[in-house]
Amino acid sequence: MRFSANLGFLWTDRALPDAIRAAKAAGFDAVECHWPYDTPAAAVRDALQETGLPMLGLNTRRGDVQAGENGLSALPEHESRARNAIDEAIAYAIETGTGAVHVMAGKAAGPRAREAFCKTLGYACRQAGPHGITILIEPLNHYDAPGYFLSTTDQAAALIHELGFENLKLMFDCYHVQIMEGDVTRRLARLLPLVGHIQVASVPDRGAPDHGELNYQFVFHEIDRLGWVKPVGAEYRPAEGEPVGTGWLLRPR
Structure with a gap:
């Protein structure tokens, strides 16, 4: 099994290009990030080429974090801002060779929010498609992201089926799924x-996947199977x- 280092949480004390190099040195097979926009895309691209690591994904901006925003795409009054965030993310992904963009929904609820999210996702998929970029949506748990529009895999699956875009996919985060729904491997x-x-x-606790209520030895076996x-x-x-790396693979529970 191969693993990608999420640089939103790992080596956060380093500049993003140096974090990419650290991931290579630690034995990871790929990298992914949250919001890389403060780093010039050319510097990230150079580090990826130097290490040979692919960048799997990045997120659209959250918006005004100080005002409590956590994504824009399901906010009915902010369609223009949401589209600008998508355009920015896709342009950054193209320049860095990143394979996927996670479109963040934001804090919202109700039919108008769902309509806004669907409309924005359609825009994102159409913009990303010609470049071979996947659009991801991710249910987040209500402890870490209270009020977030998307909270269950069933909700996400319904949107994916309804919209029907081949490049619209689910980000299945076992951490969030276990908290909200459980039944991780069957799901x-x-x-x-x-x-x-x-x-x-x-x-x-969102620590390394070698402890807690999920038996990741079993989960990894099922993912492989x-x-x-x-x-x-x-x-x-x-x-x-x-130490940051994949040593947790070898640690017994």
Whole structure:
């Protein structure tokens, strides 16, 4: 099994190009990030070419974080801002060779929010499609992201089926799914045709995937058994003083 280092949580004390180099040195097979926009895309591209690591994905901007925004795409009054964030993310992905863009929905609820999200996702898929870029949507749990529009895999699956874009996929984050829904491996098996990326972290502390209420030895075995061949995203927060790498694969529970 191969793993991708999520640089939104790993090596955050380093500039993004140096974090990419650290991921290579630690034995990761790919990288992914959250919001890379403060770093020139050319510097990221150079680090990716130097290390040979692919960048799997990045997020659209959250918006005004100080005002509590956590995404824009399901906010009915902010269609223009949402589209600008998508354009920015796709342009950055094209320049860095990134394979997917996670379109963040934001804090919203109700039919108008759903209509806005569908409309914006359609725009994103049409803009990304000619470049071979996948659009991802991710359900987030209501502890880490209270009020977030998308919170369950069933909700996400319904949107994907309804919109019908081939490049619209589900980001299946085992951490969020376990908190909100449970039944992680059966749910993953059922939804696998819709999945564009898988992420892991321990539950409930979001640490390395070697402890907590999910048995990741079993989860990894099931992911492998299902035939998943892409790198799995290690989106976890390392404990203070913990070496960052894939050593958790070897640690017994």
